[in-house]
Amino acid sequence: MGYPENILAEGEHVVVHRHPHWKALVVPTIGFLVVTALAGVAAGFTGSSQLSSSTRSVLWIVIAVVWAVVVVWFFLRPLVSWRTTHFVLTDRRVTFRNGILTRSGIDIPLQRINSVEFRHGLLDRMLRTGTLIIESASDDPLAFHDIPQVEKVHALLYHEVFDTEVDPGRRAR
Structure with a gap:
């Protein structure tokens, strides 16, 4: 099952779309x-x-x-x-969807993100995966495990949050 593009708002663009790392299999x-x-x-x-x-x-x-x-x-x-689990970063939000028969998901608007961090041990570093931790304004930190290329996703998310805060009109497309 692919990522449902129809849940994107008009003008919203996907920056990163990932499934969990293949090590889960x-x-x-x-x-x-x-x-x-x-x-x-x-x-x-x-x-x-x-x-x-x-x-x-x-x-x-x-x-x-x-x-x-x-x-x-x-x-x-x-x-x-694994195939139906999606971690998606758009230019407006972070979306996580998972489930086979019953689906669950969470959306975090970029404006509500306070901090972003990643963690990975030696094996995760060798496999280029890790845990991405997002802290939003009112919630406990959310940990997303087995994100492929976690450092790249971290950098992209940080830049999306920073760019949105500096110049909100720049992201409108």
């Missing part, structure tokens, strides 16, 4: 490979066993159903969730 992918290998081994043992053909068929169906349930829950669900 590493564990589900490894899980998929392990479960598939285990299902293959179980199916191989079932096929080479001295069971009756009807028992063997039932076991193959059980293996296939268990494999499908595990793959859907631990691989496809995180993949779809």
